[in-house]
Amino acid sequence: MxxxxxxxxxxxxxxxxxxxxxxxxxxxxxxxxxxxxxxxxxxxxxxxxxxxxxxxxxxxxxxxxxxxxxxxxxxxxxxxxxxxxxxxxxxxxxxxxxxxxxxxxxxxxxxxxxxxxxxxxxxxxxxxxxxxxxxxxxxxxxxxxxxxxxxxxxxxxxxxxxxxxxxxxxxxxxxxxxxxxxxxxxxKNPPKVDTSKKVSFSQMLGLDALKLLGDKNFLVFFVSSILICIPLAFYYQNANPFLVEVGLQNPTGMMTIGQISEILFMLLLPYFFKKFGFKNTILIAMLAWTLRYFLFAYGNAGEFTFLLILGIGLHGICYDFFFVSGQIYTDSKAGETYKSAAQGLITLATYGIGMLIGFWVAGKITDMYLNVDGSHGWDTIWIYPAGFAFLVFLLFAVLFKNEKIAYKS
CATH class of the missing domain: 1.20.1250.20 (MFS general substrate transporter like domains)
Structure with a gap:
């Protein structure tokens, strides 16, 4: 190139x-x-x-x-x-x-x-x-x-x-x-599919990748991917309003710490993947989500500002260790036949089904703890995604069986 x-x-x-x-x-x-x-x-x-x-x-x-x-x-x-x-x-x-x-x-x-x-x-x-x-x-x-x-x-x-x-x-x-x-x-990126060849509707949409769900480990990963995106939606939907409401200075700029950590942990991912394996790397990500929301629950813009900063900084572990590891795992399970379709299936599970449920749940819970003065009971709100992420952690730890995944660095 x-x-x-x-x-x-x-x-x-x-x-x-x-x-x-x-x-x-x-x-x-x-x-x-x-x-x-x-x-x-x-x-x-x-x-x-x-x-x-x-x-x-x-x-x-x-x-x-x-x-x-x-x-x-x-x-x-x-x-x-x-x-x-x-x-x-x-x-x-x-x-x-x-x-x-x-x-x-x-x-x-x-x-x-x-x-x-x-x-x-x-x-x-x-x-x-x-x-x-x-x-x-x-x-x-x-x-x-x-x-x-x-x-x-x-x-x-x-x-x-x-x-x-x-x-x-x-x-x-x-x-x-x-x-x-x-x-x-x-x-130029011309289409590579030969339109003269008959292709089924399900093949066009990559639905053939659904066959991967017959593998018990992949099914556990697929369901866990949907479930873990429910607490993730709380971050996307509530983090900025929360930081603004508690009075953190330059909240949007401070949230870029999460993307900076994303770059750092992307570089560290190969080491964790080889050292601890796929299952443990995913479990570390799930625990990081749990910890992040507890830090938000007990942090403030005063003497405990550092808790908010740590919570934002965990984004690299939360995102890279789960999503990127998951993409590698999916690629290895799919093989040559379903590579693209399998990645699309996981995207549908996470950004589609998981977050769709998560945004709805986050909205309902946030409205439950709306005070008469327009403020929110954030310390209670953040406990919900923390607890849910921990339950997903336990589910994955018990049901997913260890298997070796080749990582290409």
Whole structure:
């Protein structure tokens, strides 16, 4: 892969996750503080990510893989997304905002697979080359958070009270338009499926990967993946509003500590994987989720600020040790026949089913502990996902049988 192509792919990844990080992190705070949405309505808005993940295989399997170049579809989706992000920027009520965010996430979630597809198609050895391109995506998310908190102060108390958080959607809209245009300059990625050959509907959607559920260990992992995403949804939906409410300075910028730790633990993952094995690595991730929520329950923006920082910093272990390890495990179980379909199946289980349930549960529990003055009983709210993550830990520890998985570094 030459320098020009590597640079193009790195810019693509940077913009892809810069766009997502520009508005998704602060959406809960924006909805609650600026357009008067309830926790239940906020849960509905976050669950659009799950609906997008559920519908993504239709876009990829029926369109991208069969009829049009991946980079062209990527460009069109981001140009349409830019228009919807601008409409979200102009929204002043939840009833107006919700259809736009739903439409946007249905367009955006397929692009996560498309950018990977575009990158993989240009690489001779993705196991060695992909991580050096993908890391720019994490950097894009970090930069977005730093800009919101430290450059424009949109998430400061005065910024929130003045309604400046809506500017995050404008920033995302401009970035999406840039990536939309830039996508048409990317290397060509024509469809590889021979449309003259008869293929079943289930094959197009990757449903053949469901055969993997016949393996007891994979079934335990699949169910655990759904269940662990229920407490994960609490973080995505509630972390920023929680940090704002307790008075942590520059909350969005502080949350980028999680992405910085993600880079660190991505580098440490091969060591843990080889030293402790797949099962123990997954169990470490589940315990980290439990610990994170206990730290949030007992932390504050005063003398126990360090507990909040530690909780945010555990994101690298929570995300990398579970999701990346899970992708490696899934790849090893699937073999050559179902590689892509199997990864899509796990994405459907986690970002789709698991988080869809999780966002609904998080909204219900958050509303249960809403005080009359508009504040929340966060110390109690965070105990729920902590306890649930620990139950999933016990389930996986008992039911999953140890097996050796080859890790390609």
């Amino acid at each position: 030459n320098t020009k192509v590597r640079t193009q792919l790195s810019v693509m990844m940077f913009l892809e996750f810069f766009i997502w990080g520009s508005w998704f992190v602060t959406m809960g705070t924006f909805l609650g503080n600026n357009i008067g949405a309830s926790s239940g309505q906020t849960a509905m808005a976050f669950s659009t990510q799950s609906w997008g993940a559920i519908l993504a295989p239709f876009v990829i399997g029926l369109i991208a893989d069969r009829y049009f170049n991946a980079e062209r579809i990527l460009g069109i989706l981001h140009l349409l997304g830019a228009a919807l992000l601008y409409l979200m920027y102009c929204s002043s009520s939840f009833d107006v905002f919700y259809p736009y965010v739903l439409g946007y996430m249905i367009l955006f979630m397929p692009t996560l697979a498309l950018v990977n597809s575009v990158a993989f198609n240009q690489m001779k050895d993705p196991t060695k080359e992909f991580s050096f391109v993908r890391v720019f995506g994490t950097l894009g998310w970090i930069v977005a958070g730093l800009i919101i908190s430290y450059a424009f102060h949109w998430d400061s108390p005065s910024g929130i009270s003045e309604g400046m958080l809506k500017n995050t959607y404008l920033m995302a809209a401009i970035s999406s338009a840039i990536l939309g245009v830039f996508s048409f300059t990317l290397p």
